[in-house]
Amino acid sequence: MGNIILELRGISKSFDGKKILDDLTLDIEKNEFVTLLGPSGCGKSTLLRIIGGFVKPDSGQVFFEGQDITLLPPEKRQVHTVFQKYSLFPHMNVSDNIAFGLKLKKKPKEYINEKVRYALHLVNMDGYGDRMTTSLSGGQQQRIAIARAIVNEPKMLLLDEPLGALDLKLRHEMQRELMRIKHEVGITFVYVTHDQEEALTMSDRIVVMNQGIIQQMGTSKSIYDEPQNAFVADFIGDSNIINGIMLKDRLVLIQGIEVECVDEGFDANEPVDVVIRPEDLIIGTKGSGFTNGIVTNLIYKGAYYDISVTAGTHEWSVQSNVPAAVNSEVSLSIDPENIQIMRKPKSSDEEVIDKLG
């Protein structure tokens, strides 16, 4: 437990009577790359602003290295934020932006110059010190924003969708950069994003949030392979989510068809959510799978084909390396191990998936 740098205890926050965070508890370890992932409005940004000190929780406490910092203003926290809109100071050049925090701390001039040079090098922006920040591209501005935060040697860096405004290629490049920088400076990163691919790529641990509560926490692999509820399954990657009835251990009824699975421990005839990843469905000749259907749509996605197969009343989403002709009759089959069975949500908080689709 000595490795824990930040503890959030029972954090609740409402705006205009709407509950944004509901009794949320989370520990973050030293040197961890934690990503808060969720759709917009799930409370992830508010949680980050509470850690940064810009928002006070209605109830609950924030501990930093064991000390209660719940009411400490942002300028006194050893935590720095990188904002989505970069938020560089437009009336200062790059060096003055980076040196801002150090100058406030009245560090000696040589020390500041040395640190600024180091920070510029760290973010691959050597020689840009005299440029005005506003003459830089979005990606360059975000690098400077990162340098400006890191140069103060914070114990924790908060990143609020820092790559959200960049185009896809640059975003991928910056993801690698961020991981390298994290590795070099060795501080804790708390990263907020709604981009599941970004979360899966970079994080040591992902915290999936929705409606102000944590839906699931774990490594990228555990969250992708074993989503704990239909929301997480739907939000992380593409999924077919369909109603089913658990007939007995290892046998589920989907659309009137009995399908073998590997899940046990459900009540007999318990209604469940069945989750199947599109890449796990296999298209075959008619009659060779658990169900037959008609190909209704085919989209080439570069690395694979996105195929829609309508069987009965359900449209299955399938990802396959081989195309299937539209209007042709095919079968779908699946390895029992790739079927995820989930209990139906009990609380309304988890029911978002029904509203989504």
Place this chain on the structure above:
Amino acid sequence: MDKYLNKRKNLAYPYVVWSVGFTVIPLIVILRYALLDRTGAFTLSNILAIVDPVNLKALIFSLEIAGGCTLICILLAYPLVLALKRLNFGGRRSTIFILILPMWMNFILKLLAWQMILSSNGILNLVLSRMGIGSIDISNTYISIMIGVVYDYLPYMVLPLYDAVSAIDDDIIEAAEDLGAKKLTVFGRIIFPLSIPGLMSGITMVFVPSMTSFVTADILGGGKLQLVGNIIEQEFIQSMDWNMGAGLSVALMIFVLISMAFTVEKHEQSDRQEETAW
């Protein structure tokens, strides 16, 4: 495209006619009066009359009033616009409305009201004596002139400053706080420098008019304290010396242009920064 632009340019003609008729031609007439004496011979003495002790005293008093008024307006405007930035939309709108409301009232009427309020047995002294503080006599002093010009020109400082300050992104202020800046430092290092363009427009709109507002000095100063404007008015109306009046006007104009050039140059510098900035 060029044709279209040319057509658009034609739309400016009504204003061009207006400004030639009522600004350019009168200026030429004034310049002609200023450079001639009563016999019609060329002279610079009308313009140089500004350094006569009486006129110079009025000029210096005008500068004091204008400088003081500008400073007081700045000191009143900054806290107000910072508070406005924090207010919600409705609060902001009604505050701006209250600020602008006096601008819709007649200028002379407002001055006469102030005269009533500030006179020795006026409303101010009535309130003060009721409160047990005793009366003060500020009517016909520079204090009452100052109150008059500040009341009149404050909105012209607040509005451009409000525009500049409200354009500053909240994220930038939060970023400064995040990096360890206290409220005062945020103002000094971030808000103030970013509001300089607005401050400069405010200064040009307050300083110059308050320097020449001779009617304010007439009504609230009781005719005892003279701004440059009052002297010029007397030359034209009482002494009927149009040459002298025009000469002093031109001298004042030169003075204003010099001080404006100074401010505008600074303004443009910060504008240029803005351009690269946004």
